[in-house]
Amino acid sequence: MANAFNLDDLVTNLRTAATGENPRVTVKALLEQAVADPEAMQAAMPAFEENDVILHEDETVSIWHCRFMPGHTVPAHDHQMLATIGVYSGAERNDFYEADPETGGIRKSNEVVLSAGNVLQIGPSAIHAVGCASKTPCMGIHVYLGALTQIDRSLFDTDKGEKLPFSDENYQRMTR
Ligand SMILES: [Fe+2]
Structure with missing residues (x-):
């Protein structure tokens, strides 16, 4: 069991990576390693009551556990910082948007489905709406x-x- 997944270890390693050299690369590598064996990670993960759980946050890094229920989509948002997503169960649909010079608003630019085992990194100005693309959460x-x-x-x-503005009220109102 040399490669047994442990959530506390992952959080510790991500925190170290975030303050080290080239966190863009090392954070992605850690997530890729974690989700490479999705079944092992599923078996080792705690069951969370809430859909969004903040596992850690400080000035250098925020680490969330995100669950999307089938049919559920959260509204389009930005992060203003580099985001790296690793999926270990089910499939996550990411709808990307970009500025639309014709309307001054935004328009859909791309769609990416992440299956268990996939990792995606998106830049600080990326805009995405996220939902569940699987029959299971x-x-x-x-x-x-x-x-x-x-x-x-x-x-x-x-x-x-x-x-x-990113507010609870706007978030709840546009959650599908
Ligand atoms: Fe996001």
Whole structure:
């Protein structure tokens, strides 16, 4: 059992990586290693009651456990910092948006489905809406290189193409 997955170890290693040299590369490598054997990770993960659980946050890194229930989609948002997503159960749909010069709003630019075992890294200005693409809940670890709850970021009403402040009220209203 040399490679047994342990969540506490992953969090510790991600924190070390975030303050070290080239965290973009090392954080991605750690997540790739963690989800490489999705069944082993599923077996070792605790059961969380909430869909979003903050496992750790400081000035250098925020580590979340994110669960998306089938049919559930969270509104389009940005992060203002590098984000790395590793999925270990189910499949996560990422709808990407970009600025639309014609309307001054945003338009859908790309769609990426991450299956268990996949890792995706997205830049600070990327805008995505995230949902579940599987019949079972989608679960993954999302790592942000900064204090995600401490910064001003945005939500986007993709129907109207509007940029809105990231608030609980706006988030709940646009969650599907
Ligand atoms: Fe996100």
